[in-house]
Amino acid sequence: MLVQRLGTPGDFDPLLSRVRGARVVMIGEATHGSHDYYRLREQLTRRLVAEQGVDFVAVEGDWPACDRVHRSVVGAPGGAPDPRTALGCFTRWPTWMWANAEVDRFCRWLRAWNLQRPEGERTGFHGLDVYSLGESMQAIFDYLGEEDPAAMEAAQDAYRCFEPYGGRVEEYGAASRFVSARCEEEVVRLLARTRAHVLSDGPEAFAAWQNAEVVAGAERYYRAMVHGGPDSWNVRDIHMADTLDRLLDRYGPGARGIVWAHNTHIGDARATDMAGDGMVNIGQLARERWGRDAVALIGLGGYRGTVIAAPHWGSPAEVMTVPPAREGSVEHRLHELLPERAVLVFGGADQPAWFTGVADHRAIGVVYDPAAERWGNYVPTRLADRYDAFVWCDDSTALHPLPAVTTVGELETYPSGL
Missing domain, CATH: 3.40.1660.10 (EreA-like (biosynthetic domain))
Known part of the structure; x- marks a missing residue:
């Protein structure tokens, strides 16, 4: 040592x-x-x-x-x-x-x-990280609207599935205990459409793919949070490790x-x-x-x-x-x-x-x-x-935050606040 x-x-x-x-x-x-x-x-x-x-x-x-x-x-x-x-x-x-x-x-x-x-x-x-479901959905809309209008149907289906919960995606997690409320199928379709662009496109396509991966990870994360325990922690850290792998490949x-x-x-x-x-x-x-x-x-x-x-x-x-x-x-x-x-x-x-x-x-x-x-x-x-x-x-000594306005909140992470 x-x-x-x-x-x-x-x-x-x-x-x-x-x-x-x-x-x-x-x-x-x-x-x-x-x-x-x-x-x-x-x-x-x-x-x-x-x-x-x-x-x-x-x-x-x-x-x-x-x-x-x-x-x-x-x-x-x-x-x-x-x-x-x-x-x-x-x-x-x-x-x-x-x-x-x-x-x-x-x-x-x-x-x-x-x-x-x-x-x-x-x-x-x-x-x-995995939290930005709403902002990542908007980024996907912006990208597909310009690059692949034909793929907008998949994005719209995913959006409509989450739409009843507005900005309170934790409510989706609670509702997902009932099979009919789950958005897994719509998210998988969206992920497949955006992933296809990465094979031949540049950084904008990669960012769209990563945003689709965030949507998929967030969908799993909020379902797992409902049950408590280590599952939501694992979903989050596996998503971060997978993102790191994609960046190294990229x-x-x-x-x-x-x-x-x-x-x-x-x-x-x-x-x-x-x-x-x-x-x-x-x-x-x-x-x-x-x-x-x-x-x-x-x-x-x-x-x-x-x-x-x-x-x-x-x-x-x-x-x-x-x-x-x-x-x-x-x-x-x-x-x-x-x-x-x-x-x-x-x-x-x-x-x-x-x-x-x-x-x-x-x-x-x-x-x-x-x-x-x-x-x-x-x-x-x-x-x-x-x-x-x-x-x-x-x-x-304490950090020096920049002036900021918090507009979006999240459920408390497990374990608390890490």
């Missing part, structure tokens, strides 16, 4: 050497609302893009909203010349996950980097991608109690599909600080205090052993036994109650099995 103090981006050198051969590098976060995690992740990502030729960054965000950011950062026709304008399209709560000053800073850098390079060598920015042989998501998604679920609950995640799925040597999983965590989160699902975000990690946890041990900031690269025979044993590891979602830390917010984890490396930030 290697431990490196972090002071400047150059101190990531040992970690960059470790991930050099990986086709997919996943970089996590212990919360969705800490400035320091986003900043450290940005510094590492910049170096991966500039020094190792990464082809795209894929985030735990909606495809249509991220596609507007993508068009801006690659300088595509019609793309916003200012990435902040594109980030304003994140209107689904919690908007602060991606519409924040830290992501804006990275996207401005990425656009400047890309515009110095040929179009075919520019680094993209994409969304992996960018071509030898393509490399970076994933930004919560630790609970990128850290291998088999090294936690998630596996016992029947849950999988994108970190586990990527290792299984691409092989462990082709995937690098990097967690981020800290001991105390402040965070942007909400006390209840859908409520306004607040700056909250994150108390010192509880005794015996991963974070408490690292606080005692490490400097303010450091990176651990796992491997070899010299790592302490407790890195491969089970210890509680903190996870904070978009919904957070600091008082609940006495009994919640920790995932039993074998740290060196869950991640290939871990970036440590002893004291973290």
Whole structure:
């Protein structure tokens, strides 16, 4: 095991050497609302893009909203010349996950980097998530209306099936307990029509296909949510893993991608109690599909600080205090052993036994109650099995959201807010 103090981006050198051969590098976060995690992740990502030729960054965000950011950062026709304008399209709560000053800073850098390079060598920015059923349906209508009017019938059938539920797609999930209410057949027809375009068309056709995959994934997701338990989590993470696979195929042989998501998604679920609950995640799925040597999983965590989160699902975000990690946890041990900031690269025979044993590891979602830390917010984890490396930030500060108006809500995710 290697431990490196972090002071400047150059101190990531040992970690960059470790991930050099990986086709997919996943970089996590212990919360969705800490400035320091986003900043450290940005510094590492910049170096991966500039020094190792990464082809795209894929985030735990909606495809249509991220596609507007993508068009801006690659300088595509019609793309916003200012990435902040594109980030304003994140209107689904919690908007602060991606519409924040830290992501804006990275996207401005990425656009400047890309515009110095040929179009075919520019680094993209994409969304992996499954929530955007309504917006993805509209995007499909817009595309088929221009490119394949004959296929509009399939899109209209799918739209009519969901139409009675309006914007409350969770009501579709509840109604789908009755076979007559299900929209599976209509969605499959829509998916087949849009998939056919990808074989011979360009990025617009690929985006339409991905939007159709989102509609299909969302249909499964909302049906699964009705029953509770791990099924809806698995539908979502399998959809994100499948989207990652499609992006790697789309960018071509030898393509490399970076994933930004919560630790609970990128850290291998088999090294936690998630596996016992029947849950999988994108970190586990990527290792299984691409092989462990082709995937690098990097967690981020800290001991105390402040965070942007909400006390209840859908409520306004607040700056909250994150108390010192509880005794015996991963974070408490690292606080005692490490400097303010450091990176651990796992491997070899010299790592302490407790890195491969089970210890509680903190996870904070978009919904957070600091008082609940006495009994919640920790995932039993074998740290060196869950991640290939871990970036440590002893004291973290809150994220800086951009001004935004939330227009669309979602049902609370399982587990809460991750």
